Amino acid sequence: MEKNRRSWAEPYKIKMVEPVHISTHKERQKAIKGAGYNTFLLRSSEVYIDLLTDSGTSAMSDRQWAGLMLGDEAYAGSNNFYRLEDSVRKNYGYKYLVPTHQGRAAEHIISQLLIKEGDYIPGNMYFTTTKLHQELAGGTFVDVIIDEAHDPANEHPFKANVDLNKLEDLIHDKGAENIPYVAISTTVNMAGGQPISLSNLKQVRELTQKHGIKIIHDMTRVAENAYFIKEREPGYENHSIGDIVMEICSLTDGATMSAKKDALVNIGGFLAVNDEELFDRARNMVVIYEGLHTYGGMAGRDMEALAVGIQESVQYDHIRARVGQVQYLGKKLINMNVPIVKPVGSHGIFLDAKKILPHLTQDQLPAQSLAAAIYLDSGVRAMERGVVSAGRNPETGENNYPKLELVRLTIPRRVYTQAHMDVVAESVEAVVANAADISGLKFVYEPEYLRFFQSRFEPLG
Ligand code: P61
Numbered sequence: 001m002e003k004n005r006r007s008w009a010e011p012y013k014i015k016m017v018e019p020v021h022i023s024t025h026k027e028r029q030k031a032i033k034g035a036g037y038n039t040f041l042l043r044s045s046e047v048y049i050d051l052l053t054d055s056g057t058s059a060m061s062d063r064q065w066a067g068l069m070l071g072d073e074a075y076a077g078s079n080n081f082y083r084l085e086d087s088v089r090k091n092y093g094y095k096y097l098v099p100t101h102q103g104r105a106a107e108h109i110i111s112q113l114l115i116k117e118g119d120y121i122p123g124n125m126y127f128t129t130t131k132l133h134q135e136l137a138g139g140t141f142v143d144v145i146i147d148e149a150h151d152p153a154n155e156h157p158f159k160a161n162v163d164l165n166k167l168e169d170l171i172h173d174k175g176a177e178n179i180p181y182v183a184i185s186t187t188v189n190m191a192g193g194q195p196i197s198l199s200n201l202k203q204v205r206e207l208t209q210k211h212g213i214k215i216i217h218d219m220t221r222v223a224e225n226a227y228f229i230k231e232r233e234p235g236y237e238n239h240s241i242g243d244i245v246m247e248i249c250s251l252t253d254g255a256t257m258s259a260k261k262d263a264l265v266n267i268g269g270f271l272a273v274n275d276e277e278l279f280d281r282a283r284n285m286v287v288i289y290e291g292l293h294t295y296g297g298m299a300g301r302d303m304e305a306l307a308v309g310i311q312e313s314v315q316y317d318h319i320r321a322r323v324g325q326v327q328y329l330g331k332k333l334i335n336m337n338v339p340i341v342k343p344v345g346s347h348g349i350f351l352d353a354k355k356i357l358p359h360l361t362q363d364q365l366p367a368q369s370l371a372a373a374i375y376l377d378s379g380v381r382a383m384e385r386g387v388v389s390a391g392r393n394p395e396t397g398e399n400n401y402p403k404l405e406l407v408r409l410t411i412p413r414r415v416y417t418q419a420h421m422d423v424v425a426e427s428v429e430a431v432v433a434n435a436a437d438i439s440g441l442k443f444v445y446e447p448e449y450l451r452f453f454q455s456r457f458e459p460l461g
Contacts, residue, residue, distance in 0.1 A: 008324025011317035023379050036456025037372045039381050048379030054347045056260035057412035064305040071301025080303035081294040087307040092249045094272035096279035101297025103258025104129040106271035109285050111137040114180040123183035124160050149191040150403040152341040152352045157232045159194035162204050176211035185218040186225035193345025195228035205251045217252035223262045224346035227319045242314040264309035332425040348410035362387050364440025370407045373438050378427035383408045389452045
């Protein structure tokens, strides 16, 4: 029934607007140079359509805003914490909740608690902060995603699936005692917002259970993953998004969550686990780095908005429109013959910079250069997801060279309209048409950790 409706049109109307500045070419030239050709260093006032990230950039609903007024700002035992705990249990099924100010704080805690020096952590592709916390805890990340995920043109419907042979070989080579957990992400951000199937996750569960290895779930975009399962995985077409989300969570032992994405809040996150002893240790650790275990870095009002956001995130009409808007932009770019990661993912469009700028080597930073060129053309802000984001090997100090050299146009939830998407597509089309004129960039400043956030660049020759 619900599938027969024709359009994904937004299941809400707009109650308040935030004016944006449409800059001139001259203003943008000055701004991007001042930002060292790094879109992270632009001021948001210099940006027209901000597709840097879908993190913390969602528009909250009137119910979430109303929830802010219910903030119980008690240092200990805030009502909003119990509301959040209830929402997490009801919607995700995890037993114990440790709130944190955002996702990476939860990654820090779980990495410190479970990883010992010399351990290996297999996962369905790396994520920048997740991998860094694994390394800081003494571990080494090992990519066990299927090969298809590294090929932008491959249209596999579940590119976030784990290659079970790779995982089994790793367990065999390194020993289960040196693998504290498998890190499973729903969806996989760096692969282009791609989903994992439930049948694959069940197989991962079976294999890991045989060896006594945990699964820790990065559930940052779990509802988006569930939407793709409903659309693509046989047997799930009549399941609700909520039921699919629950089933995914039930196949894992715990989760880290950046609530700034799927869960529709501007700040927040958590660690959730089922094991009581692990919970005790996490609850003790959170007081060192975040705050008391009943707020963990969030205000009471933020926890209330999150409790509501979680419920909204699993509603079918919401998720269909959210992913629908991304698909709309993706289709438009495909029709314009712009090379992008396929199938189109759930949270953004990923441009294939290697294909668009074949005259640049990876050392000439094609994705960084392309993101700067798009900003210059239209004031649309995108993000590099290539060699700059991949950083250096901590042992050798050499650059990591990922197969995927991408620019991400990330769509905030409930923020932009279809007309904005049209402007974005026209800008990308124009930049791609003149791509031969784009020269590469070189580093002039590079910080030690997560270099993409703060590096500065200059145009080559
Ligand atoms: C993003 F350029 N993502 O996509 P925190 N897991 C996953 C995430 O997507 C994620 C976190 C954990 C961001 C923000 C960001 O290299 C970057 O709440 C799948 O941001 O701490 C965050 O959650 C971390 C942008 C993070 C980056 C790291 O835009």
